[in-house]
Amino acid sequence: MKMSACHLVFRIACAMCFIGHGMFGFITKKIWCNYFAVFGIGEQQAYKLMPVVGAVDVVLGLLLLVYPLRFAAVWLVFWGLFTASLRPLAGEPFAELIERAGNFGAPVILLLLSAPRVKPGFGLGERLIPDTTIDQVSSQTILATLQIFGFLLLLGHGWLNLHLKAELLNQYAKLGIAQPESAALYIGVFECLAACWILVRPSRMVVLVILIWKVVSEIPYPAYAIFEWVERGGSYAVLLGLWMILKTPHQLVTTFFYFSWRESQTV
16 A cells, blocks of 8 residues: 555656646746757747647646556656756756756656566556555665655755855745845755765654655745746655655665665675
């Protein structure tokens, strides 16, 4: 039941990533021009292509909600990583890429939670259904993967705060914070520590606190708030999935020691 519930969570989260990102295409978000420019596409042509990209994203997001094909999840792994990578290629900090780890991490988790392919080949046209035969080793693999993506997305956002990203400072100022730079530094340190905690010693209580912080703190975006929040559905799902899979309040599951244990079993 827990894995089936997680499967539904990540299915919805992947749809949110697609739909939130796609709506920016319809809005013709100006900053997208920078990413089209990486390929030498001018501003005028970029504005014509944005709604096309947006339409494809929204259709795939709705498909995941109605009839989730493996193709849609596999595409989102590539698409999420590709679009996130365009940010540093366009001159933005590398933290912008890893802060969006939820966008390409959520579909990875969805695929891990799904039943194996029925027919030979890639099975891209098959419907994704929950895997009811996940064993302890597979469960640990999913848990370790959630830790890695949780670490990355929190580290990235914390790094952007420490970098004093202008959009974040404007957000804090609009919330009435008198010293937004100081707030950004404190938040950055907190999120970087939270990232390390998730990687080294995840506990349900700590993950729940971080999840609530993440969901609530990202609601008041200064522009297109609802779409910004929806697009980050993968980030929230990674933390929620981690909370759901953790068994005890003080379970110590680190990626390093987990894979070290697996190596020792094969010797």
